[in-house]
Amino acid sequence: MFLPTTREEMEKLGWKELDIILVTGDAYVDHPSFGVSLIGHYLVSFGFKVGIIAQPDWKSEKDITRLGRPRLFFGVTAGNVDSMVANYTASMKKRKTDDYTPGGISGKRPDRATIVYTNLIKRCFPGVPVVLGGIEASLRRFAHYDWWSNRVRKSVLVDSKADLLVYGMGEKAVLEIAKTLAETGDLEKCKSICGVVWWTSQKPSEGVELPSFDEISENPEKYAEAIKLQTWYTDPHRNIPIYQRQDTRYVVQNPPQPPLSQEELDQIYLLPFEREVHPFYARMGRVKAIETVKFSITAVRGCFGSCSFCALTQHQTTHISYRSEESILEEVKLLIKRKDFKGTITDVGGPTANLYGSRCTVRETRGQCRKFCLYPGVCRGVQPDHDRFIALLESIRKLPSVRNVFVSSGIRHDFVFAENDLDIFIRELVKYTPGQLKLAPEHAHPKVLSLMRKPPVELFLEFKRRFEAFAQKMGKKKYVIGYFIVGHPGEGWKENNYLRDFILRHLGYFPQQIQIFTPTPGTVSTAMYYSGIDPFTGEKVYVEKSLKVRNKMKENVLFKKRREEK
Template identity: 40%
Template sequence: MEKNTYTDPKLWLPTSVKEVEALGWDRLDVIIFSGDAYVDHPSFGAAVIGRVLQAHGLKVAIVPQPNWRDDLRDFRKLGRPRLFFGISPGAMDSMVNHYTAARRRRSDDAYTPDARHGMRPDYPTIVYSRALRSIYPDVPIIAGGIEASLRRVSHYDYWQDCLRPSIMVDADVDMILYGMGELSIVQLAERLASGERISQITDLPQSVILRPLSEMPSADSGNIILNSYEKCLRDKRLQSANFKHVEQQSNRIHASVIWQPHGDRVVRINPMHPPMTTAQIDASFDLPYTRLPHPRYKGKTIPAWDMIKHSINMHRGCFGGCAFCTISAHQGKFIASRSKESILREARQVTRMADFKGYISDLGGPSANMYRMGGRNLSLCERCMRPSCLHPKVCPNLNNDHGPLLDIYRAVDELPGVKKSFIGSGVRYDLSMHVSGDERVDRNNRRYNEELIRDHVSGRLKIAPEHTCDGVLSVMRKPPFSQFYEFRKIFERVNRTCGLRQQLIPYFISSHPGCREIDMAELAAETRDLNMHLEQVQDFTPTPMTVATEIYYSGYHPYTGERVFCAVSPEEKLAQRQYFFWYDRAYRQGIVASLRRLHRPDLIQRLFPGYNSRFDVSPKTKAAPSSKGRYSGKSNNVASGQKHGSTRKQR
């Protein structure tokens, strides 16, 4: 069995002058500054980019969580790189990491040793780049990661409650490589090494640059001109209209160049690379990761790594297109799947870890069950403008065969040392239950549901209906709640047949655009009828580059132009959130008072059968205020904050 401590400096990307010297290097080609601790694992972006560059012969170092408060010695200690500085702000958006949905400062950071807070600034892309520019004004600075990627155009900032320009304007960077950056970072390094100046590189796929306004062309089939930042400041509907173009182009195989004027300059966003091939994604995951935190953290725990250390990511991308989720904006909707051989190699590596007890915690991805899925006719996908392959209905061109996924599950479970593999990622039951009309595919999908429930649940299976009201679910781009009932029947039947006592753990969101207080009351009644005491819940947090955030900010749906109700004040949000906890006596009187105000005595009796206020001894609570919202126009009742009792995860 392998030990969980590797001290040989050759096994790691160096993080200090001493480690660089131990490798015999006299100069570095690339230095990456990371907002996260250095964990040498394919789930941590700085490690991935560093390993990819290393595999192409470059000398790369990582400076994890540099101190930006002192004399900036951490930014100086490794000197000037030959090619460029890289900034990787973190696996989670810094503001989601730092603040709750109520804008309260969090007391922990899962990506820091011992979960210590305060080890990264707000907006590391901006802070780190300005520090580096002040010291090395002539060295190229390249940013990547989710923070920079999702702020590549003008965007609503929930924490400042204002519309911000592209982060290219605020940060002192030369270029952003958005999305999954392995292909672009190698191409950039090769071009810089060949002698091109950073200012000359304007056509790199998946790059964002800031250019003089005079370079912006006229709109045509290859160029989309967005409303300027200044116009969006004056008219929120123009910002909403921009988003539709950005989302559509982010999910196209053959996209256009996007331009957005900012004063006398213009942000140029080059199209994404085509989806990674299996060989390309294998090459990234098969790099010599130790899968461990750097030895500098000996004796400390890194909660984010503890959660995923025995898990395996099998694919990238998500074609669900949920309104509150950033995955498709960052990874795209087209699935890039690893080969079976690559997955099994990583599984064998996991079994050799000293603390491995025989259980793979997750065989998954952004969504658990999209492995090897895509369009049957790719020529149709090349013309497609849909942001979701599942909403409003499953695309008839989608191959939703779960057979390849079952093959992986079975192969991993047959490996020596593996007792069981679990599915910890969220399962899209609308995908696994969809009847395609292909007898072989539908048979595989029925088997998938049964084997998933029978063999791959660690006692609790995560699914994400998100709400119970179909009007709200439509705004969320989620399936009708009736499909949850159908999956629950399958779950209970398999449990009865196999003598199991497993639980379904549903995720729900309050205060999502389109959700009124009465919808939350209906949700409470539905979950009460199902005898569910909810645990995995969250208040909607607007994050950049989601359709839900654009609705929250502008009040209009980018695709329909219709007004959508949004709960925005803390009082309105609390009024909605209280219904999650109908089973807690501390919330009872508040809920009853709210339902009386809403003139819904029927829901009082449905939630609290036989309720009589004279005998209520629960703590006195004030009635929640009426749900006026920011936009009280037409309601479409025709998404990441802290989930109650759970580990935080950005979706």
């Protein structure tokens, strides 16, 4: 069912009042890939009445007040993407389109949406608690370097004057907040919930203290130190609070919630999602973001990768959770019943599809090690289980009405080489690839790759060789396509030319996508960009900050294509 977005829809459900109202910067898409829908249905499954206000007009009180005053709290998210990333390109230009808005119209969400929506709610509903969540809030929970303003900003909790912030995949924390407020009405009791960030005027008596907002603002190297501490100590097994002074207050991060168990994951993805854009937004135009995920299956959460530029380490964490085969098959059966199902499951995976079934006993019992799981090589403690992933795909393909099953989300090719029977997995993977298998070597130069925490590019080439050889033997025209990033810390013209020459010499095609590195809040790469050092080694890192030069680096990598087009 769709969650109500108007009073009329509330009345049809027999609801006179809502317990919780969720506000999002995306259009309302009732699909488990959209965080606000997932949280909303999860809360409803526990008996709470939840409504959604999507992409409200922040210059008016009309939209934000249309569902009335919630009994417990407002939940606020910028959407599936940080609002600044959604609104601006890597060249700092306003985006012309927005995949999360009907008709692709840009400008339907404000810059720093979390702050703007919170201020609007506080003005219209004084006294109602506001709880922040989603990727924007999660990655801006402490003082952070903000590339768009080129300065350090305080925690979004402080800047927005919200009451609480939930970080990470927040189902459990949001549910505990709802239950606590319903039972006691005491916001203070919510400040002991795991997965929550709050502020206080008193210095905490225990925990890890990060460099303060003032220290980070005055000394960029302190920001690198803060990111390293967050990375090591944000772990449910360590059970350690982290706090940071910001002016006269302290922002306190409680230990994270444990990852959802398999049973919990199974249940949450089988909730009654419509898997459609809400009719109110659908009538205004196509929402492109649903098209790639509508017939996809989330099988796994988390990633062992710890890539420097990726937000997963700070948001979904390096802990791996995966669903049972039975639950996934049940979800596929629900998709098959849809009138618009054409026989193809477009993706089975998650952040890294081939981590499905994998384990690390050390992480499961003691938490994150003081080393990286997949860099500089795959740790011996990590146990891949590619047979289980292939068996899952085979089971899906055997279901009636399923003609194709594809793996379109991330494949970690270096992890494949940790498997004894890697050729068996690669051969099987060919069957589940829709023409092109998209991998992300990200760069070719060893120095840049080491700063990215990515494997040597030779592994990518070897994987590509084996995959395409198997495809040819099977009579299939299938290829491996690489994605690359330019402008990452550590890349100067020498490294950029190295990447260009690698592509021309080894790939024989022009990449579909060359991204310019965007320093998003909270990542290790952003700490390098701001501080000029590697947070984990203290090594000085060259950083190219000129937008003009970074654009030329992209053009340089694609120079032959540009010359042929003239």
